[in-house]
Amino acid sequence: MLLTAKKKFNLNPEKGVKYMFDNGLIPESADCVANLLFECDGLKKAAIGDYLGEKADFNLEVLEFQALRTFLWHFRLPGEAQKIDRIMEQFAKHYCQHNPGTFDHQDTCYTLCYATIMLNTSLYNPSVSSKERMSLEDFIQLTSSVNVSKDLITLIYNSIRNEAFKFPGEDDGRDVSVFFQAEKQGWLSKQGMRYKTWNRRHFVLSDKCLYYFEFPNDKEPKGIIPLETFEFAQWMIKPGLTLLKSTPRRLM
Numbered sequence: 001m002l003l004t005a006k007k008k009f010n011l012n013p014e015k016g017v018k019y020m021f022d023n024g025l026i027p028e029s030a031d032c033v034a035n036l037l038f039e040c041d042g043l044k045k046a047a048i049g050d051y052l053g054e055k056a057d058f059n060l061e062v063l064e065f066q067a068l069r070t071f072l073w074h075f076r077l078p079g080e081a082q083k084i085d086r087i088m089e090q091f092a093k094h095y096c097q098h099n100p101g102t103f104d105h106q107d108t109c110y111t112l113c114y115a116t117i118m119l120n121t122s123l124y125n126p127s128v129s130s131k132e133r134m135s136l137e138d139f140i141q142l143t144s145s146v147n148v149s150k151d152l153i154t155l156i157y158n159s160i161r162n163e164a165f166k167f168p169g170e171d172d173g174r175d176v177s178v179f180f181q182a183e184k185q186g187w188l189s190k191q192g193m194r195y196k197t198w199n200r201r202h203f204v205l206s207d208k209c210l211y212y213f214e215f216p217n218d219k220e221p222k223g224i225i226p227l228e229t230f231e232f233a234q235w236m237i238k239p240g241l242t243l244l245k246s247t248p249r250r251l252m
Helices: 001-010 012-020 032-038 044-052 059-066 081-099 105-125 134-140 152-163
Strands: 186-190 198-203 207-212 224-226 230-238 242-247
Touching: 001 012, 001 032, 012 044, 032 044, 044 081, 044 224, 081 105, 134 152, 152 230
Parallel strands: none
Antiparallel strands: 186 198, 198 207, 207 224, 230 242
């Protein structure tokens, strides 16, 4: 069940968390979700970033827990500016709470953090031409509204110029589908659960899990079948047609 929950989360974080709540995998509390995101293996960093960047109050409560302060750079930032904004806002709030006196106000920390993200993007995004990349003077101008020393601004600029932020690299987000690494894929007929009719579905086998779609280009599957907890038997109905039936495997 946990494997299914992780698959659902990686495809749609909100639905994945709801599935965990509905099936009693974790209590419905922000601290439990925060601990899960920090400790659970197999959750995609891009999906975690998207979840934390949502505007829902509950999602922001999850982000507010102290355990996520050191966790912030261990997930991949979402691409949407509004989501990055919310994540930076919560990070600045907690950084100032746990590091009093570093900045005169949490807005200063927030502005500096956001400007640093912009600097990293400007210097290392391949779509930005060399002529358009941010110079030290540009970065000083960008941060002119914050009450920090020019020496600190210069230090930040040189640090990013010498070494880019290291974001998690094991996945590129859902815009590059996990199904590109499918072990097998193709059309199969599946019997419905409620109505015992057979429907043609596009199946993808990936990471010991079957995903089935109505159409190959669909972004989200209609269902997920984890294979680790099932045993399979097959019968030859006629040449070229095989019936595959699954039964729950007894766990020792």
